[in-house]
Amino acid sequence: MKAVVTVMLKPGVLDPxxxxxxxxxxALGFTGVEDVRAGKVIELTLAETDPEKARAAAEEMARRLLANGVIEGFRVEVEG
Structure with a gap:
């Protein structure tokens, strides 16, 4: 099962x-871009076959390692 963890800076945190x-x-001529927030996407391939257990495992991984809870938030999507 695949889990995708998207990590983004929390609102209000400067994003250089x-x-x-x-x-x-x-500078490249694209107009109308008011703001850009950069983040990271982490794809995990898990041996777990239960979607809820896979989500729980990926969320725990994000809390403990993949995201800095002080300045970043995350979301997890599980794909069967």
Whole structure:
């Protein structure tokens, strides 16, 4: 079973990478981009076959290692 963990900075936390991307997009002529937030996506292949157990395991992994709970939030999607 595959779990996808998306980690993003919490609202209000400065995002220098997002600001750099927004600036570069403007320099390339893309208009109308008001804000950019950069994050990371982690794909986990799990041996677990129960979707709820897979989600719980991925959430625990995110809490303990994949996301810094002080400045980042995360969401988990499980794909059968």
């Amino acid at each position: 990478q997002g600001k750099a991307i927004a600036h570069a997009l403007g």
